[in-house]
Amino acid sequence: MIKNLIVFGTRPEAIKMAPLVKAFEANNNNFETKVCITAQHREMLDQVLDFFEIIPDFDLNLMKPNQNLYSLTADIILSLKSILEDFNPDYVYVHGDTTTTMAASIASFYSKAKVCHIEAGLRTFNMQSPFPEEMNRSVTGVIADFHFAPTTTSRNNLRLENKNENTIIVTGNTVIDALFFSVSKVKEADFFSEEIQQVEKILDFNRKVILVTGHRRENHGQGFINICEALKEIAIANKDCQIIYPVHLNPNVQGPVYKLLSDVNNIHLISPLSYPAFVWLMEKSYLIITDSGGVQEEAPSLGKPVLVMRDTTERPEAVEAGTVLLVGTDRLKIVSETNRLLQNETDYSKMSKLHNPYGDGNACNRIVEHIIKSSAKII
Numbered sequence: 001m002i003k004n005l006i007v008f009g010t011r012p013e014a015i016k017m018a019p020l021v022k023a024f025e026a027n028n029n030n031f032e033t034k035v036c037i038t039a040q041h042r043e044m045l046d047q048v049l050d051f052f053e054i055i056p057d058f059d060l061n062l063m064k065p066n067q068n069l070y071s072l073t074a075d076i077i078l079s080l081k082s083i084l085e086d087f088n089p090d091y092v093y094v095h096g097d098t099t100t101t102m103a104a105s106i107a108s109f110y111s112k113a114k115v116c117h118i119e120a121g122l123r124t125f126n127m128q129s130p131f132p133e134e135m136n137r138s139v140t141g142v143i144a145d146f147h148f149a150p151t152t153t154s155r156n157n158l159r160l161e162n163k164n165e166n167t168i169i170v171t172g173n174t175v176i177d178a179l180f181f182s183v184s185k186v187k188e189a190d191f192f193s194e195e196i197q198q199v200e201k202i203l204d205f206n207r208k209v210i211l212v213t214g215h216r217r218e219n220h221g222q223g224f225i226n227i228c229e230a231l232k233e234i235a236i237a238n239k240d241c242q243i244i245y246p247v248h249l250n251p252n253v254q255g256p257v258y259k260l261l262s263d264v265n266n267i268h269l270i271s272p273l274s275y276p277a278f279v280w281l282m283e284k285s286y287l288i289i290t291d292s293g294g295v296q297e298e299a300p301s302l303g304k305p306v307l308v309m310r311d312t313t314e315r316p317e318a319v320e321a322g323t324v325l326l327v328g329t330d331r332l333k334i335v336s337e338t339n340r341l342l343q344n345e346t347d348y349s350k351m352s353k354l355h356n357p358y359g360d361g362n363a364c365n366r367i368v369e370h371i372i373k374s375s376a377k378i379i
């Protein structure tokens with residue numbers, strides 16, 4: 001038996017690791033798989049675990065209000081020590097670029113487990129943007145034994161860093177596995193229907209709906225003030241359109257967003273939605289404005305145009321295809337690009353192309369197959 005430990009801590013890691021947990025569980029004749037959550041996020045992580053019906057074997061329960069990077073990093077490494085020593089996994093799987101990813105990679109390296117990096121090779125080549133994610137994924141890239149790269153662009157970034165060619169496997173992004181699973185559930189399930197009913201009470205889907213999310217650390221402070229001022233200007237100038245914004249629970253986001261946007265009639269601030277409800281809302285929206293990484297990957301698969309409130313992106317594929325546009329946190333640029341897409345149907349339809357640059361929904365099976373192949377000796 002191969003012993004796997006899958007470690008994650010935040011909402012997006014959970015969404016993107018959930019299908020991998022399922023894929024390993026479906027192969028339990030080859031694998032003993034345990035899930036460890038750092039709970040770097042608490043409520044937003046639990047929403048995902050509930051939807052995918054994942055019960056973690058280890059819950060480090062580390063989130064603290066307004067936590068800082070120093071103590072979070074230290075707490076993760078220290079708390080993982082006994083789990084790694086007791087369970088003694090052959091492989092540890094980490095995802096992407098959060099503090100959980102980086103700290104769990106370091107701890108796993110100390111334990112001598114092989115480190116598998118899912119969503120490897122994304123780079124902006126700018127250590128300050130996104131902060132601290134570019135550093136986190138670069139450190140994990142140094143440690144990882146296997147780099148599961150979502151696209152050929154991410155593989156090429158790893159080649160530039162002289163990673164051994166045999167350790168890079170292009171799989172597609174597991175977020176598309178999660179998205180397809182969720183889209184099929186949205187059609188049949190009713191356990192999130194309460195959330196949908198709440199949203200349907202607020203929104204009139206015969207009018208244009210703009211969906212907004214945002215949380216990036218480098219946008220905290222003036223960036224969020226600019227974003228809120230831009231959203232207010234868009235709402236006031238386009239009385240017929242509606243903006244819905246499920247607000248991230250980070251107090252650095254909640255503070256300015258509720259202070260600056262609570263009193264605008266056609267802006268609706270709501271709590272973070274469960275994953276299937278959010279996917280449903282993406283499908284019903286006209287346009288998405290976000291600084292999220294995951295949303296940039298999902299929206300092209302749903303044919304939704306995205307304005308990205310960042311100056312850089314490690315996901316150039318959809319920008320090159322013309323369905324994602326970087327607008328930064330410049331108020332005027334956010335307003336003018338949004339107005340253009342609201343008012344110019346030709347420009348809107350050019351950006352509404354349905355395509356899947358990030359995967360075909362089979363990423364997790366490719367990861368499992370690769371591990372089985374490379375572990376022939378262990379089995």
Ligand code: UD1
Pocket residue numbers: 010011012040041042043044045063064065066067069097098099100132133215217249250251
């Ligand atoms: C983290 C990741 C970021 C990822 C994002 C996804 C780091 C440094 N940052 O940023 O890479 O893109 O998650 O959303 O790893 N909070 C709650 N409940 C929750 C979640 C957060 O109350 O369920 C609040 C807490 O006060 C917490 C704060 O948000 O201390 C910040 O959480 P943290 O994980 O440090 O940063 P994020 O901005 O969420």
Ligand code: UDP
Pocket residue numbers: 011012015213215246271272273274275276278279291292293294295298
């Ligand atoms: N998401 C969600 N509920 C919400 C907002 C977003 O489930 O209210 C999902 C979204 O579909 C995507 C992920 O959360 O898969 C993105 O998370 P986030 O923006 O927090 O992090 P990032 O992807 O930027 O790291």
